[in-house]
Amino acid sequence: MQLDLNLLAALDALLEEGSVAGAAARLHVTAPAMSRSLGRIRRTTGDQILVRTGRTMTPTPYAIAVREQVHELLHQVRQVLAPSRELDLATMERTFTLRWHDSLVALGGPALLAAVRAQAPGVRLRFVAESSLDTPELRRGEVDLEANANRPSAPDIRAESVGETRLVIAVRQGHPLTRGRAVTAERYAAAEHVTVSRRGNLGNAIDDALARLGLTRRVVATAPTEAAAMEFARDSDLLISVPEATTRSAAADRGLVVLPLPLELPSAPVYLSWHQRYDTDHAHAWLRGLARTALATAGVSS
Template sequence: MPDLDLNLLVALDALLTERSVSGAARKLGLSTSAMSRTLSRLRRALGDQILVPAGRAMVATPHAEAIASQVRTLTLAVQTVLSPPPVTQIRDLRRDFTIRANDSFVLLYAARLSATVTEAAPGVRLSFAPKPDKDIEPLRNASIDLDIGVVSGNGAELRGQTLFEDSFVGVARTGHPILASQPVSAASYAACGHVVGSRRGEFSGAVDDALAELGLSRKVHLVVPSYPAVLAVAASSDLVGVVPRSCCQAETMGATSLFELPVETPRFIITQTWHPRMDADPVHRWLRALIFDELRSRPEATGNAAPLASHSLNHDPLSPSAAG
């Protein structure tokens, strides 16, 4: 098969519409000689004369007549495909989006985001998918539209946007003896029984590393798979836990109170991540902007927006056990 030249298709459509070399040239903004050369190329490619003289005019050959409507349809289709997308009316959208996030994010923000989306675009629906791992393949194959919390692996191709910065705090049931001493000392903290949030079932984290530098260690009695579970356990026992500060909101705290950890743990960045194929999609851009504005309006959100390239793709900010 010879190499395809879409310019030939457009030229053929103009020739069959105008039935004139000079008329087709004017329509396409070409010189008559250039259009004559294009007609010669078309004749060689199709093995047909296409247009032949008839007195002072030109007429189409039977083959040209037979393909004229098909050429017109193909030309219009190519022009549609190669044109910018039409202006999107957000209010009239009908589209579903899948967002991968862990339990903490869903508990804290799903209802709020849904209400904001519904108010702006009643036909847009959100589906929150579980986050059992950080595999980037679902972003590549479009089975998810956004990931909240940076995925690991070979994710250099991905795009992302900082939503807010967070840090870890300690949590204990209201009235727990650890809360009586403020600030909490590293020794009294280590002496408590502990519950750890870890999606992978790990018993230690950054808190243990920090305690070890002080010659201390803690005893972890229980591991649960999410930060909401840490809060639930701390509320109903004497075990103390560690959760992101963003999890400590009035509607989630229940019978627990927070305290500042007596050791340093890394701060981390909450991001939304997507595949570059969605960069220019106007509806996807609208949803990203909505999520950005909604989460940046949180009182505890700090810092300015930054591209994902400014921090590691291997950091998963809302993954239980980052601090332990």
């Protein structure tokens, strides 16, 4: 049997209005057209739906039994075919999984969480750690929103640049680079370094910039997060090169000094990434807007 969803709307109107004329007016069709729909509904269900009693029409026991179910089914169909453009944030219940670079969680996470709790107290945020591998959680729907410096190349992954931050040096107070003359590329290269890499890479774009100047540096360790790298630097003469916006306050909390990086390097970008299935998801778009604002307010420049 081929179902006609128009009959569902007609049945709902007939059961709500209790008359052919009332249902016709409700759906903005003629009374004869609604009468024909009632005939089709009767043939489809095998029930009279409405029967005349004097000057009025009375729903049959079957019609009374399915009235609420019909109304709910029509509501669900309308939600699927014409989703609401408005969000009821006060009653929305949803859990979003966010995979952000650890420094971005520290930088913008508190402001994002505060905004979400203020607007939609039923929404929960799951911040999960980045993997050392390129994994497909965005495509599989296991992660809703990423934030890091990597622009995805997959065609079904959307990416939006929400800002950028320049690299700076962080060292302990009293470090040799904090004394005497200005920090030069030569003095920078001569120090011992800790790099930040979730994959454990010893080299990065800094080494390429130094090589163009005929310089090399000695990387003695890698750390998976900027927080761990700052712990290495706090009690030694090791230095780290990190994004300014994401580490200035954290460095100050650890007693580290932030110095300018003496190399010509482009600013580090910050991207929000999500799967294209969420392009028209209004709740997801709302979250992206809050994330964008939280990162900008916390210091990621656009």
